[in-house]
Amino acid sequence: MKRLFFRVFALALAGVVALLGLFVWFAYTPVGLRQSPLDFTVEPGSGMRQVARQLTDAGIDTWPFALVMLARVTRQANGIKAGSYEVEAGVTPLLLLDKLTRGDTTQAELALIEGWSFRQFRAALDRHPDLRHDSAGLSDSEVLARIGADATHPEGLFFPDTYLFARRSSDVDLLRRAHRQQQRILQREWAQRAEGLPYQTAYEALVLASIVEKETGRAADRPLIASVFVNRLRGGMLLQTDPTVIYGIGPAFDGDLRKRDLVTDTPYNTYTRPGLPPTPIAMPGVAALRAVLNPPSTEYLYFVARGDGSSAFSRTLAEHNRAVARYIRKQQP
Template identity: 75%
Template sequence: MKRLFFRLIALLLLCAVGALGLLAWFAHTPVHLRQSPLDFTIEPGSPMKQVARQVVEAGIDVEPFALVLLSRMTRQANGIKAGSYEVETGVTPRGLLDKLTRGDVSQAELPLIEGWSFRQFRNALDRHPDLRHDSAGLGDAEILRRIGAAATHPEGLFFPDTYLFAKRSSDLDILRRAYRQQQKVLLREWEQRTDGLPYRDPYQALIMASLIEKETGQAKDRPLVASVFINRLQAGMLLQTDPTVIYGLGTDFDGNLRKYHLQSDSPYNTYIRPGLPPTPIAMPGVAALRAALHPPQTGYLYFVARGDGSSAFSRTLDEHNRAVAQYIRKRNP
């Protein structure tokens, strides 16, 4: 009887060793993928059994029960992180679990370009295939409320940069990050500003930076464009900048700015209204903010585009008229 008992124990031990061997073989044997690379998503709050089902449904040929068992043996079952992942040929069940517990999510990117309007930014968000479009159907004011912004107008409040994010992230997360970064940069630059500038607060500096951004074809011209606008403000002159008028026209602008546009009153018509427009007209980058807050001292009051992306700057109206004749009228005889 005792001999039979020991034989049973030995048999059980052999079975356990064999099971562990099979599990080890399973853990380190590459799995078949429906395609490579393969993207899949683990939904938030998924228990391990549901994770295994999501993995299989995505096209990873793995035995769900064995994957659950392996996760428990390795104490990884409760450490799975939600998100979008990418695996390639050669991945093993153990490698898959390691990736899921590290939260090694696959990333996508979204470039937000200096000088874009908020409408262009929203269009880019709406078109991005790797984002969750939680802002769809929301008005601008509601978006600002959702991301914790106290402002009522979104233009200029978002920092232009290339944003990396885990696939299936909410577009509101990108908006929130861009908003917070712009606030951080604006306040930092404001604290370091040159004395004597004609701005009441950081928001007015942001407005000016947006004008500089839209009027600059080459980076080297930003400081000089800033000096022109600031000199005109300090002299009590109208800014007379086309991009503000175009912004005020909105979707009615067809690509041609006509004389009657410049004569039609609107809050953004700087040919008629003195001072800065009521809001930014685009999203300025750091260089435009620094130009607005650290302008060089010049006597320039005018500038005109040369046609090659650069501008010609003038101190007097006569100089400016000659530059217009040289660079504009010869292009439009």
């Protein structure tokens, strides 16, 4: 009887050892991949069993049950992070689980350019193949509500930058990040503003910064252009800046600004209305914000594009008219 017991015990022990050996072999043996490298996505809210199924569906040749058991034994089953991942030939189940629990996701990127309008921003989001387009079909006001923004108009409220994100991230999350970043930067720069500026709120500074951003892409000219607008606001002069008129025309603008456009009144026509327009007209970057919050002291009241990306600045209307004749009408004084 004892001999039978020991025989059964030995067989059971041998079975356990064999099973343990098989389990160790599984943990350290590279999985098969349909292709290398292989991209796959772990969906948000997935449990370990669902994750194992998603991996096999994506082309990772592994034993789902064994992978689930391995995750439980190593106490990683509850630490799997959603996102997009990339693996290459040679990855083992242990390395795969380590990657999933570290959240070592592959990242995509999207560049939001200084001077873009919110309409251009949304178009770039809609085109990006690695984003989940949760904002599709939402109005601008619905987007603002979705990201928790306390505003009624989206223009200028999003910081232009290059954003990295895990593939299949929500475009709403990216919008939320860009909005929070703009708020942080705006408040930081507003706190460091010069005294005596002709605007009372950070939002008004944002409006003027958006105009400066649209007027030039030349770093050296931004502060001088800001000084022109600050001087005009202080003197009660009309800003008379074409980008605001173009923004007021909207999508109907055909690229040719005509005289009739300058005299047709809209809330954004700074030729017909004094002061700042009601909202920003684009996404300004940090340089434009700093230019309007700490402008240099000048006597300039006018500027005109030279045609090479730079601007000519004038103190009087007579000087300005000569500059216009030289650079716009191509006439010599």
